[in-house]
Amino acid sequence: MDVILFGPPGAGKGTQAAGVSEALGIPHVATGDIFRRHLRDGTELGELARRYMDAGQLVPDDVVVRIVATRLEEDDARGGVLFDGFPRTVAQAEKLADWLHEHGRRIDAVIDLDLADEVIVARLGGRRTCLSCGATYHVVANPPASEGVCDRCGGEVVQRDDDREETIRARLETYHRETAPVLAWLKDHARVHTVDAAQGIDQVRADILAALASDS
Ligand code: ADP
Ligand code: ADP
Ligand code: ZN
Numbered sequence: 435m436d437v438i439l440f441g442p443p444g445a446g447k448g449t450q451a452a453g454v455s456e457a458l459g460i461p462h463v464a465t466g467d468i469f470r471r472h473l474r475d476g477t478e479l480g481e482l483a484r485r486y487m488d489a490g491q492l493v494p495d496d497v498v499v500r501i502v503a504t505r506l507e508e509d510d511a512r513g514g515v516l517f518d519g520f521p522r523t524v525a526q527a528e529k530l531a532d533w534l535h536e537h538g539r540r541i542d543a544v545i546d547l548d549l550a551d552e553v554i555v556a557r558l559g560g561r562r563t564c565l566s567c568g569a570t571y572h573v574v575a576n577p578p579a580s581e582g583v584c585d586r587c588g589g590e591v592v593q594r595d596d597d598r599e600e601t602i603r604a605r606l607e608t609y610h611r612e613t614a615p616v617l618a619w620l621k622d623h624a625r626v627h628t629v630d631a632a633q634g635i636d637q638v639r640a641d642i643l644a645a646l647a648s649d650s
Contacts, residue, residue: 435460435513435543436534436540436541437454437458437543438517438520438544438620438624439454439518440616440626441547442551443605445547445554446631446635447519447547448518448569448570449570449635450635450642451518453643454516457643458516460515461515462515463502463520465498465501465502465519466518469487469501474565479497482497483497489604490608491608492612492613495523495526495529502526506533506537514539514542524615524619527620541624542624542649543624544624545629548628548631553632554606555602555606558605559599559602560572560573560574561593561594562578563592566587569587575635627642627645629641
């Protein structure tokens with residue numbers, strides 16, 4: 435199954451991805467995580483992405499599509515993928531649909547995590563992220579058991595540079611201008627389930643799994 439977790443920054447895509455990926459038995463592919471790994475490793479791609487990420491803008495489509503295509507060639511991606519943070523433009527969505535079609539696959543389901551802007555700002559401002567594995571926490575809603583230490587891998591948990599106030603605003607603008615229109619495109623090309631992302635983490639997870647179960 436190929437599934438897209440769609441929604442604004444801070445909607446809870448990363449938080450929900452681990453459970454959904456496990457439940458469906460497909461790998462979690464998050465373009466933001468891939469870019470952050472390149473940043474950490476100091477690659478050329480990481481340097482290129484940094485400029486856009488720091489400004490709250492999107493990395494150019496050709497670059498994003500290339501890294502996703504490379505990821506999709508890996509063995510574990512043959513039976514389907516859970517996409518998180520991709521596609522973020524209509525051009526990316528079209529390229530993804532083409533790639534899947536060429537490989538006898540399609541976008542089987544889209545989960546649209548719906549959340550108001552005020553809540554987004556509060557979530558991103560309190561978000562903390564593991565430098566090693568990418569797991570996300572929240573200072574109030576979902577803190578790690580021991581402050582600054584990842585529950586999952588023991589890595590260091592810090593605030594992402596782009597989770598500071600000014601960049602959060604820029605990312606929201608980018609979302610409304612470039613990414614929100616992708617939802618209309620997806621509704622014309624796949625089955626979209628809207629989930630109320632303002633609920634507690636467990637309820638959101640239950641709603642996502644129920645929506646996906648109703649598809650199969
Ligand atoms: P969030 O979890 O807050 O939605 P991500 O970790 O998904 O943020 O993305 C961080 C940054 O990486 C984005 O602000 C953007 O600069 C870049 N990025 C991630 N995915 C994409 C994509 N599909 N297209 C363009 N840029 C992307
Ligand atoms: P995304 O990947 O969509 O950008 P994240 O999963 O990183 O979003 O979540 C953004 C922030 O909101 C994190 O700090 C996370 O711990 C917190 N969060 C996620 N889901 C919920 C929820 N249902 N209720 C409260 N806080 C949440
Ligand atoms: Zn970790």
